Amino acid sequence: MKKLTLLLLLSFSPVAVSDGLPDLGDVSQAALTPLQERQIGQQSMMQIRASKQYLDDAEINDYLYQLGARLVENSPEPSLDFEFFAVNDYGVNAFALPGGFIGVNAGLLLITQSESELASVLSHEISHVTQHHLARMIEGQKGDGLLSMAAIAIAILAARTNPQAAEATIASVQAGNIQKQLNFTRTYEEEADRIGLQLLQKSGFNTHAMPEFLERLQKATRLLDGNAPNYMRTHPITSDRIAEIENRVQKQPYRLIPDSLDFQLVRTKLIAAQKTAPDAIAYFSAALGAQNFGNPIAQRYGLVSALLRDNQNERAAQELAILRKLMLGNLATRNSPMVETLAGRVLRATKNDAGALVFYRSAVQNFPQHRALIYDYADLLLQDNQAGIAVKLLNEQLVRHPSDTTLYDLQARAYAMQGKTLEQHQAQAYSYAWQGNLYAAMEQLELAKQAGGSFYQLSTIESDLRELHEMLDARGKK
Numbered sequence: 001m002k003k004l005t006l007l008l009l010l011s012f013s014p015v016a017v018s019d020g021l022p023d024l025g026d027v028s029q030a031a032l033t034p035l036q037e038r039q040i041g042q043q044s045m046m047q048i049r050a051s052k053q054y055l056d057d058a059e060i061n062d063y064l065y066q067l068g069a070r071l072v073e074n075s076p077e078p079s080l081d082f083e084f085f086a087v088n089d090y091g092v093n094a095f096a097l098p099g100g101f102i103g104v105n106a107g108l109l110l111i112t113q114s115e116s117e118l119a120s121v122l123s124h125e126i127s128h129v130t131q132h133h134l135a136r137m138i139e140g141q142k143g144d145g146l147l148s149m150a151a152i153a154i155a156i157l158a159a160r161t162n163p164q165a166a167e168a169t170i171a172s173v174q175a176g177n178i179q180k181q182l183n184f185t186r187t188y189e190e191e192a193d194r195i196g197l198q199l200l201q202k203s204g205f206n207t208h209a210m211p212e213f214l215e216r217l218q219k220a221t222r223l224l225d226g227n228a229p230n231y232m233r234t235h236p237i238t239s240d241r242i243a244e245i246e247n248r249v250q251k252q253p254y255r256l257i258p259d260s261l262d263f264q265l266v267r268t269k270l271i272a273a274q275k276t277a278p279d280a281i282a283y284f285s286a287a288l289g290a291q292n293f294g295n296p297i298a299q300r301y302g303l304v305s306a307l308l309r310d311n312q313n314e315r316a317a318q319e320l321a322i323l324r325k326l327m328l329g330n331l332a333t334r335n336s337p338m339v340e341t342l343a344g345r346v347l348r349a350t351k352n353d354a355g356a357l358v359f360y361r362s363a364v365q366n367f368p369q370h371r372a373l374i375y376d377y378a379d380l381l382l383q384d385n386q387a388g389i390a391v392k393l394l395n396e397q398l399v400r401h402p403s404d405t406t407l408y409d410l411q412a413r414a415y416a417m418q419g420k421t422l423e424q425h426q427a428q429a430y431s432y433a434w435q436g437n438l439y440a441a442m443e444q445l446e447l448a449k450q451a452g453g454s455f456y457q458l459s460t461i462e463s464d465l466r467e468l469h470e471m472l473d474a475r476g477k478k
Contacts, residue, residue, distance in 0.1 A: 032098070037132070038081070041099030045083070048103070049405070050436025055086035055106060058371035058406070059338055063266045064104055064122075067115070071123050074202035076195070077130045084122070090274070092217070092229035096125040098134045106270050108231065113216075115259040116200070116209035123196035123203075124210075124235075131195065133188045189235060193245050206255045211245040218242065264298035265338045272302050280306035297326050304342055313349040320346050337363075337370035344376055356380055364393075369400065371407075378410045387417040405431040421451035426461065433468065442468050 032040070048054045055061070064084035072082050082100040087093075090107040097103070102125045104118075112118040128134065193210070200207045214237050217229060272280045284303035287294050300323045307316035320343055327334055340363045347356040360377040367373055374397050381390040394411045401407060408431035415424035429444035445461050445468070453461075 032132075034080075034099070037134075038099035041097040041101040044097045045085075045101055045403075046434065046436040048085075048087075049434065053087050053089065055088040056406070057086065057269070058375065058404075059341065060086045060109075060266050060269065062369075062371060063262045064102075066262070067119060068102065068122050068126065071119060071126055071199045071203050074199050075126055075130050080130065082126070082129070093231045093234065094121050094125055095234065096128040096134060098129075098132075100129050102126065102129070105230070106273075107229075110267060110270055112213065114206070114209055114257070115263040116206040116257050117213040118263070119203065119205045120196065120200055120207075120210035120213055123199040123205075124192045126199060127192040127195035128188065131188070131191055133192070136188075186236075186241075189241065190244065193241065194248070197245065197248055201252065204257065206257045207249045207252050208254050211242050211249060214242050214245065261295075261297065261336055262338060264295045265301055265336070268298045268302040269305070272305055275306075277306050277310035281310060281312075297323065297330075300326065301339060301342065304346065308342075308345060308349055311349075313346070316346050317350055335366070337367040337373060340367060341370065341372045341376065344373065348376070348380065353380065353384070357384065371397065371401065371404065375406055375410065378414070382410070382413055382417060385417070387414045390414045391418070403434045405434050408434070422448045422453045422457060422461075424448075425451065426457075429464070438468050438472055 045054075061084065064086060065082075068082055068084040072078055072080065080100050082102065084102050084104065086109065087103045087105045089105045090110070091105055092107045092111050093105040094108050095103050102122065104121070108121065109118065112121070197207050197210060200210065217232055218237050218239070220229070271283070275283060281303065284299050284306060287299040288296060288303065293299075300319060304316050304319045304323060307313075307319060323339065324343075327336065327339065344356060344360055344363060347359055357380060360373065360380060363373055364370075364377050374393065378390045378393055381387070381393070391411065391414045394407050394414065398404065398407050398411070408427045412424050412427040412431065415421075415427060425444045425448035429441040429448065432438075432444060433441035442465060445465050448461050449458065452458075
């Protein structure tokens with residue numbers, strides 16, 4: 001599909017080995033090109049979205065992307081296209097897929113005690129990607145074809161999120177001894193540690209955070225009587241490995257790097273998501289009261305969010321005013337797109353739609369890449385019957401985020417308001433396709449065809465339908 005850049009793995013064949021010895025990180029090129037790695041990763045991402053493992057929170061995912069991009073800039077492949085996303089699982093884990101897709105469990109975000117610790121995990125996973133470790137594992141299955149390799153990549157994903165479910169996945173693709181390869185070898189782990197530490201140092205984080213985080217997990221494992229976190233099982237942490245990392249960092253100065261406000265706010269969102277609205281109000285009120293724990297700006301952000309969930313809109317507005325005063329007192333916290341998004345929702349909750357439109361127009365100009373603001377502004381524009389402005393806004397965002405299903409859903413609503421039936425069904429088809437629901441996507445494209453359109457539009461739809469049919473055929477052959 002042109003607009004989606006969806007995948008046709010069957011149209012690609014393994015590449016022959018070039019003359020000369022490749023670099024260590026490029027051994028996998030004998031079996032997979034970078035484009036093919038990306039395609040396998042995209043197929044796996046569609047599986048993630050279809051299984052509902054994907055945590056569809058633009059603010060959390062955008063934060064992970066911003067943190068990850070800072071590290072990628074200093075990686076061996078700074079031009080590689082990465083996507084960072086959160087997984088709706090409070091177990092402690094993170095994983096990398098071929099082509100630059102890196103997942104982080106909600107539980108890992110909460111267990112990290114500093115932004116440098118979280119960055120150490122991301123730098124490790126980034127290094128698995130830039131060194132093509134997964135592709136090198138898959139390379140051992142060469143001769144099975146790319147379709148089989150994609151299935152194995154999905155099996156690797158399953159093992160990193162649900163080892164029991166992985167057994168059935170692996171059996172279904174007749175992977176044989178692939179279970180033995182699901183965990184990275186010691187060589188791969190040590191290589192990712194070494195390169196990850198370089199990324200941390202070059203990116204201005206505290207390198208001592210990596211051994212501190214791993215040692216804390218290892219101690220926790222002893223207390224759990226063998227019931228280790230998933231991260232310990234998928235990234236075996238040994239005393240030798242920790243000692244090797246400590247030897248590398250002990251000559252480097254211990255740097256106290258302050259956490260960003262976004263790191264604190266993201267963790268606050270996840271804490272609140274685990275609680276009912278009344279429980280969250282009680283928790284954040286205690287944090288701001290006599291018990292006085294945590295970051296006061298983040299805790300008040302959590303309180304305002306919880307009050308909105310509990311429909312205590314007036315009190316939410318009062319607490320928001322206090323939050324804004326707190327932020328003005330610190331230069332580093334004066335501008336936060338997450339707080340702006342929350343402020344807009346308070347305005348809408350208090351039925352101040354006219355004021356909200358003015359607010360969002362300014363906020364989107366100040367933070368043009370903050371998707372949560374874009375979603376809310378587009379929704380408000382549609383409620384105000386300004387579909388034309390909404391379409392323009394959404395089209396601009398889809399250039400930046402061509403796989404964002406929420407943007408496509410909003411676009412479909414906008415086109416429906418304009419009476420553009422073909423475009424409405426086409427946008428809805430793209431949303432379903434990126435969620436892995438190929439049958440629903442095809443149904444929407446058939447409806448788009450019936451609406452009629454220009455030769456170019458109908459040709460694009462036919463092309464999209466052919467691709468979806470081929471993808472379904474490929475799924476059936478696994």
